[in-house]
Amino acid sequence: MTQVTFTQQDGAQVTVEANNGEHLMKLALDNGVVGITGACGGSCMCATCHVTIDELNGSLAGPGEMEAEILDMEVDDPQETSRLCCQVFVSDDIDSINVTVMEG
Amino acid sequence: MIINDDSHADLTSHDTFTKGFPYNTFKRLRDEDPCAWIDETDGGKGFWAITRYEDIKELNRQPQIFSSAKGIRLEEQTEEEYLARRTFQETDPPEHTRQRMILHRAFSHKMIAKYEELVRELAAEVCDAALTSNEVDVVKQIARKLPMRMLGRVLGTPDEDGEWLVDKGDELIANSDPDFTDHVIDKVDTDEYRFMPFRSPAGKDVYDYAKKQMDLRLHTKMHDVLALLLEPNKDGDTLSELEFKNFFALAVAAGNDTTRYSLAMSMFHLANKPQVFNQLHGKADDDPIWDTAVEEFIRYAAPTLHFRRTALEDYELHGKQIKAGDKVVLWFTSGNFDERQFDDPMSINIERSPNQHMAFGQGGPHACLGMWLARLEVKVTLQELLKRVTSMQQIEKEKYLRSNFIRGIKSLMVRFQR
Numbered sequence: 001m002t003q004v005t006f007t008q009q010d011g012a013q014v015t016v017e018a019n020n021g022e023h024l025m026k027l028a029l030d031n032g033v034v035g036i037t038g039a040c041g042g043s044c045m046c047a048t049c050h051v052t053i054d055e056l057n058g059s060l061a062g063p064g065e066m067e068a069e070i071l072d073m074e075v076d077d078p079q080e081t082s083r084l085c086c087q088v089f090v091s092d093d094i095d096s097i098n099v100t101v102m103e104g
Numbered sequence: 105m106i107i108n109d110d111s112h113a114d115l116t117s118h119d120t121f122t123k124g125f126p127y128n129t130f131k132r133l134r135d136e137d138p139c140a141w142i143d144e145t146d147g148g149k150g151f152w153a154i155t156r157y158e159d160i161k162e163l164n165r166q167p168q169i170f171s172s173a174k175g176i177r178l179e180e181q182t183e184e185e186y187l188a189r190r191t192f193q194e195t196d197p198p199e200h201t202r203q204r205m206i207l208h209r210a211f212s213h214k215m216i217a218k219y220e221e222l223v224r225e226l227a228a229e230v231c232d233a234a235l236t237s238n239e240v241d242v243v244k245q246i247a248r249k250l251p252m253r254m255l256g257r258v259l260g261t262p263d264e265d266g267e268w269l270v271d272k273g274d275e276l277i278a279n280s281d282p283d284f285t286d287h288v289i290d291k292v293d294t295d296e297y298r299f300m301p302f303r304s305p306a307g308k309d310v311y312d313y314a315k316k317q318m319d320l321r322l323h324t325k326m327h328d329v330l331a332l333l334l335e336p337n338k339d340g341d342t343l344s345e346l347e348f349k350n351f352f353a354l355a356v357a358a359g360n361d362t363t364r365y366s367l368a369m370s371m372f373h374l375a376n377k378p379q380v381f382n383q384l385h386g387k388a389d390d391d392p393i394w395d396t397a398v399e400e401f402i403r404y405a406a407p408t409l410h411f412r413r414t415a416l417e418d419y420e421l422h423g424k425q426i427k428a429g430d431k432v433v434l435w436f437t438s439g440n441f442d443e444r445q446f447d448d449p450m451s452i453n454i455e456r457s458p459n460q461h462m463a464f465g466q467g468g469p470h471a472c473l474g475m476w477l478a479r480l481e482v483k484v485t486l487q488e489l490l491k492r493v494t495s496m497q498q499i500e501k502e503k504y505l506r507s508n509f510i511r512g513i514k515s516l517m518v519r520f521q522r
Contacts, residue, residue, distance in 0.1 A: 029458045037458075039213075039475070041161075041466020045204075046213050046476075069205055073212045104213075 024085035042086035047074035047104035058094035151431035164468035170413035260328020273360030275306035314352035365512030369405035403461035
């Protein structure tokens with residue numbers, strides 16, 4: 001199990017325990033995280049699941065080529081830690097991860 | 105409201121859908137046989153009908169097993185026809201990703217958001233013109249008018265060509281409805297057009313038009329979307345002439361009808377459910393209820409009934425053995441009415457949230473390129489319409505498109521009070 005914490009734009013936090021293979025967008029939607037809409041359903045084609053990764057205990061591969069390109073096209077000022085959370089999957093390599101919900 | 109209560113409707117027949125969407129047939133399939141083998145009555149080799157939300161989503165996200173590169177409608181195509189007519193919809197990653205990312209530059213959320221004022225201006229114009237009468241066919245006078253004019257503005261084609269392009273778009277995508285084409289695909293011999301988009305003579309007209317637009321931009325510096333699409337991307341990659349022409353034909357066909365039928369379904373609910381009308385009437389343009397309302401209207405409208413895939417390897421689903429080469433049809437509209445995913449799916453709940461519907465094919469690589477434009481057009485058009493009226497009521501039975509591919513109300517008479 002991996003602990004995932006979402007910090008919303010209003011400062012409220014939602015923490016969930018997640019199973020391997022789940023992506024963070026689905027976790028956010030299932031747990032009512034405000035600000036994640038996932039308008040493309042996790043196709044990596046919009047930025048309505050944009051987050052920044054604040055803290056990571058474990059390891060996670062960086063964004064793929066398409067994700068980087070979409071971040072570049074859809075987000076005004078992408079951060080180095082910006083991710084589309086439909087592309088961030090929970091795995092054994094991650095003990096816990098904290099993300100902030102960004103405008104997308 | 106017509107309810108098509110036939111629970112054993114023939115899904116391969118275009119005529120089935122002139123009675124409305126066969127909700128009960130799809131409910132029966134979802135409940136009893138979610139991976140059903142359907143024999144085709146028109147000479148096709150038959151297909152698997154996938155009707156549950158979760159299954160559609162699961163198959164849709166696996167293009168390496170369920171390919172779009174052998175056709176995306178029920179129609180059987182020869183390799184030669186396929187190669188001549190294919191758009192990027194009919195490709196798989198990585199080829200698909202390449203074209204998609206070239207096109208995405210023009211259709212991103214950020215880019216489309218800039219068009220809000222333009223859409224509002226056009227929507228106001230269209231609503232004012234329609235409301236010179238109190239009894240209006242809102243599909244013909246509003247829903248049909250706006251999307252192609254808007255797409256013309258986005259692409260950069262002249263306004264005066266809009267009407268011609270709408271007609272051509274109808275001939276293409278509504279190639280099974282005699283109201284829209286003289287070359288009804290299952291009634292007349294369309295063999296000579298087999299290399300043209302939608303096997304339609306209108307395909308040639310649209311190809312010729314696209315070529316002219318392409319040449320114009322290759323010889324004159326222009327600053328519109330078509331020009332942008334012809335510019336090399338950061339890797340120096342461009343669309344070929346055939347890719348450009350097929351994209352243009354797709355934009356004319358798909359940019360035209362799906363938004364129209366989403367708007368038509370939205371107005372159908374507003375004209376039949378006063379509580380929905382009252383919930384939205386008088387709401388400010390930036391009220392968040394508009395966003396959830398538009399998602400819910402589009403969930404219900406789900407104009408693209410299905411896309412077909414072809415299995416590249418054997419696959420087991422619900423105990424059925426899908427064989428490599430079989431046609432597998434993802435009925436997205438059925439997914440949007442799956443009780444396993446949506447509470448009370450037959451009801452309109454304009455505050456439904458989350459609303460992870462699949463009207464745009466979300467979750468797979470082929471999620472609709474134009475989804476942001478469609479959402480914006482539906483929202484702004486409904487806003488402008490509701491600002492101008494105090495009530496709306498359906499006064500004649502609606503008419504449905506003759507098509508097993510696109511679902512839509514093609515005629516909807518409404519009486520307005522102003």
